[in-house]
Structures are given as structure tokens and as C-alpha cells.
Amino acid sequence: MTTTGSTIMNFADTIPIPGRNSLLWPRASALSLLGQYEITRYDHKKSLFEHIQRYRGSQEWNQVDASEYTPLINTRRYTTRTSLQGAAQGCRMAMVELICIHNARAVAQNRAVQAQQQIEKEEEEEWARAIVAIKAKQERDADEYSQSQAANRMRLWERR
Numbered sequence: 001m002t003t004t005g006s007t008i009m010n011f012a013d014t015i016p017i018p019g020r021n022s023l024l025w026p027r028a029s030a031l032s033l034l035g036q037y038e039i040t041r042y043d044h045k046k047s048l049f050e051h052i053q054r055y056r057g058s059q060e061w062n063q064v065d066a067s068e069y070t071p072l073i074n075t076r077r078y079t080t081r082t083s084l085q086g087a088a089q090g091c092r093m094a095m096v097e098l099i100c101i102h103n104a105r106a107v108a109q110n111r112a113v114q115a116q117q118q119i120e121k122e123e124e125e126e127w128a129r130a131i132v133a134i135k136a137k138q139e140r141d142a143d144e145y146s147q148s149q150a151a152n153r154m155r156l157w158e159r160r
Contacts, residue, residue, distance in 0.1 A: 009113045012106035015099050023053055025095060033105035034098060042098045048075055049091035052084060061085045 012033055015026050025046050028039045051072050056064050066084045071077045078084040 009109065009116060011113055012109045014103045014106045017096055017099055021053075023050060025049070026099070031098065031102040033102045033109065038098055038101065042095060045091040045094045045098075048072060049088055049095065052078075052088040052091070056084075056088070 013030070015030055018025055028034075028043045028046070031039060031042060034042065052069075055069055061081060064081045064084060066078055066081050069078055069084060076087070078087055
């Protein structure tokens, strides 16, 4: 974790894109770099996609009978196999697009975090060099002072 002033930046995970027929899509909460509208859109597309895929089951698309399909609330009624297949493909494309947006933002954020860490590391090294230089100067000054004191004592001793 890196701190920049009052901002705390963490590395972000990139999300792999599921395979063609996969029903294992990430939850919207995993797409933490999307805006609220984008998360809502992803959730809507994901639930419609999963609903269509559950209806389809393990059948090939050419065997699906769309006349029996019951739509989700507030979604279109698809009456043909091709419209149902097109809806599923559209949902998948939209979800992939949103995952890609999240991943692009994650890469950018991770680069920013790495750059900030590099800056902080360089600043720490600069402070360490400054501290070493100050300590070395203090030691030289102390040596010079000791030598000066010793010389003063010698002069005083010689005067006596």
C-alpha cells in the first residue's frame, strides 16, 4: 500500500475474461474500478445472460425453442432462437467490454502505484543520504572541536 498525501492507493486486480460458454462470470463487486452506472449495466447484462443460458441449458442453439422462453422482468421477450442467441451474445459482448474497461483502469492504477512507490523509494534514499551526510558533518565538526580544544589546552599548558 502506498500513501500519497491523504490518498491511499492499492494495486487493483485484473479480471480474466471467461470462456465462450462459461457461466462463471465475475461478480460486479470484483469490478471495483467501474463507475456505478457501469456496474449496474454489468449486473443487468450478467443476469440476462445467465437467465438465457439457464434456459438454453446444454442444448445447441439450433435446438433451442424460444417460444417457451420466459423473460426476466423489465426485459424484452425474445420469440425466435436467433433473437435469443443474439441477446445472449450481446450480453456477453457488453460484459467483456466492461471487464476490459476495468482491466485497462487496473493496469493504469497499478502503473500509478508503482510510480508512486518508486518516487517514495527515491525520496527515502535521498533522506537516508542526507542523514548520512549530516552525521558525517557532525562527526567532522566534533573531531575539529576536539582537536581545537586539545590545541587550546596545549597552549594553556605551554603558557604555564
